[in-house]
Amino acid sequence: MKYIWLSVFTAVLLWSGIEPKDTFTWFLEVLPALIGLVLIALTYNTFRLTPLLYGLILLHCIVLMVGGHYTYAEVPLFDNLFGAQRNNYDKVGHFFQGFVPAILAREILIRKQIVNGQFWVSAVAVSMCLAFSAFYELIEWWVALATGENAEAFLGTQGYVWDTQSDMAFALVGALCATLMLSRWHNSQLVSLHQTIEPQQRNESW
DSSP states (O other): OHHHHHHHHHHHHHHHHSSOSOHHHHHHHHHHHHHHHHHHHHHTTTSOOOHHHHHHHHHHHHHHHHHHHHOTTOOGGGTTGGGOSSOTHHHHHHHHHHHHHHHHHHHHHHHTTOSOSHHHHHHHHHHHHHHHHHHHHHHHHHHHHHHGGGGHHHHOOTTOTTHHHHHHHHHHHHHHHHHHHHHHHHHHHHHHHHHHSOGGGTTSOO
16 A cells, blocks of 8 residues: 555656746645655654545645646636636645644544543644644745745735635635544544554554
8 A cells, every 4th residue: 555655646746846837836835745755754664644644645745746736826727617716726725734634633632642532632633723724824924035026826825815814714624624524434444553553553652
């Protein structure tokens, strides 16, 4: 399974890096995916994740790579989609910014027994996603200040005055959707992972 994951990741990354719309924007958008790859590689043997989470992370990376290749304001499929006056692919990206981290957060919270009770696990996971989304908007602001006009494609506001607020709202909706739709499936995979985990990995808190 890990080889399939790596093959898909590498193939999309190579495609994304071939003549991107803007090289600087490509680097900024793909960087989180590369950081994620490094973290997964470093923790694969010591903190194995559920198959569901690995799949979601790969899907999120693909979203980032597509946005990096075209820039979020110019992804072809989303031009004038449903009559919209702006390209809304960035909203897909921010939805996933809440959807995938919500499952990552609840996996860590449950396995490390940081929070007890399903309600509080969900509440804290969603809150963490919203906080991260707000922090990411700050990062975009700092990049814009540091690089000037070169960050326009990275920001992808397209003249929308409420872009920052709507980005965070989509991340919140994504986190809520993941929590409501995937929690039961995720819980079952956590149980299976705990039952099949290697003996040397059983020392982690549950």
